[in-house]
Amino acid sequence: MLDYRIRAEWTSHVIFFLIASPLAVLGIMSVFKEPEVDFLLVVLFAVLFPQLWLYCFEIVLHEDRLSYRTLFSGRREILFADITRAKIEVGIGQGLKARTQPFYRLELSDRGRFARDPLIINMKPFSRSDLARVAQAIVRNAPSAKIDKPVVSLSQGSIKPLTRQAAKQIWKAAMLILVVFLVLGLIRAFITAAH
Numbered sequence: 001m002l003d004y005r006i007r008a009e010w011t012s013h014v015i016f017f018l019i020a021s022p023l024a025v026l027g028i029m030s031v032f033k034e035p036e037v038d039f040l041l042v043v044l045f046a047v048l049f050p051q052l053w054l055y056c057f058e059i060v061l062h063e064d065r066l067s068y069r070t071l072f073s074g075r076r077e078i079l080f081a082d083i084t085r086a087k088i089e090v091g092i093g094q095g096l097k098a099r100t101q102p103f104y105r106l107e108l109s110d111r112g113r114f115a116r117d118p119l120i121i122n123m124k125p126f127s128r129s130d131l132a133r134v135a136q137a138i139v140r141n142a143p144s145a146k147i148d149k150p151v152v153s154l155s156q157g158s159i160k161p162l163t164r165q166a167a168k169q170i171w172k173a174a175m176l177i178l179v180v181f182l183v184l185g186l187i188r189a190f191i192t193a194a195h
Helices: 010-033 037-055 128-141 149-155 160-194
Strands: 004-007 058-061 065-070 074-079 083-090 104-110 119-122
Touching: 004 128, 010 037, 058 128, 065 119, 065 128, 074 104, 083 149, 104 128, 128 149
Parallel strands: none
Antiparallel strands: 004 058, 058 065, 065 074, 083 104, 104 119
8 A cells, every 4th residue: 555645625725825815915015005025024924824834734644654744743653553542522622731732633542652642633624535534544454442433433434423522612612701701791780880
């Protein structure tokens, strides 16, 4: 089997470009009005850096292992035979470190380097079909691993468990925001009533 390389989906590049395009338009307009090189450099950085960041995302499926590369963490590899657990997590975790993790993530644990601190793959930049291929490789090549239902479903092409988990996380966040605003409203009402 030849190595299979997976890169960020083209729609991710388009989305980030569309998000940055208003800033790019402002940068171009400012160059014509008053040539400010500093502002133009900031605009170029804001437009090009997300593209570079996305370009660096890569998953490579080898015969015996999976490697994952990002711009900030470099390339990390995990042997399929050593995987002890594969699970998909959705949402923001507890604690400072967990809050910096991707919203949709595949967590792979093994007996060695990733025993305590799993290899975390940001799923968002990749296409569903490519993620299904990754899940299939894990299910097929790591038979002794504890694999959760969302990974098995993804290997079969279904993302329903992921969308359910995401909906629960969004609902929790919405309820938390509602409670915070209600409490702030009550505090404000008590303060205004006291004056």
